[in-house]
Amino acid sequence: MSETENTSAETGNSGQFKPGQSGNPNGRPKGSRSKMALLLEELAEGEAEEIARVMIQNAKKGDAIAARAILDRVWPARKGARVQFELPEVAKADDLPGAVAAVNRQVAEGDISPDEAALIVGLLETQRKAIETSELAARLAALEERMGGK
Template sequence: MNVTLILFQIDTTLEESALSPAPPENVGREQAKGCWQPGRSGNPRGKPKGARNHATRAAEALLEGEANALTRKAIDSALAGDVMALRLCMERILPARKSRLVNFELPAVKSATDLPAALAALIEAIAQGNLSPDEATPIAALLDAQRRAIETTELEKRIAALEAGRALS
């Protein structure tokens, strides 16, 4: 799409809105509340997926074909000592790490008696530098959730056995 075409579309939209009559001054919240019936939307299907705002499309059209020049300018500014440009470039080259896959030996946990060995393996991985404490924390939380699930299952079995014993008496 041509840049001038988009700008023309924006201008015509502005002209059309300027030509529309202004709402009366006495229109307040009470009258605005009655525009739609409760539970019914004015646009039941909602905004289509992938639909973008007019300003975003206009900005993309203006930048079309300029990405290489702008990137080169940012790099040149960073190399010249512009701290903000340097930060921008570094954030693109090496973004902040959110998470990573970790690989270490964790013994199987089938009962509550297996949990201490699993936690010991987790602590050993931290001590060896294979895991950071921040990476180990969610794993420890998973082990705790597994412990609770094991305890709940064992309690249900005990309660069922006790109830079965009472039924026989």
């Protein structure tokens, strides 16, 4: 079977691959590296220590870019910084509108950023789902008890 016959058999008449079938089933071998990565590694081989030494010297002389590059590697920026904000107790679904309003107020007052508020409201949404699931489970259990009792 020729290569074109094989391709048309795999793809069908439409020229597109069937769902779940890769155009390159073998893919790149595991552990292989891109040509660019290999080239960069070859260029830096033996020079990395000297480059680091020069960067440190430049940072000590006041080069802010060199200092930042070093600090970013040694002391990376913290992701998910802690945020302090006010939030009323949320024990039942009726408490959620007040909690969201409190978050919105703090955004309006500049106490927290809109991005931080979006994360907080996402957490409140997860809490809402948990509350609803718990309430539905309790209602279902009560219904089952009533049905089983008859």
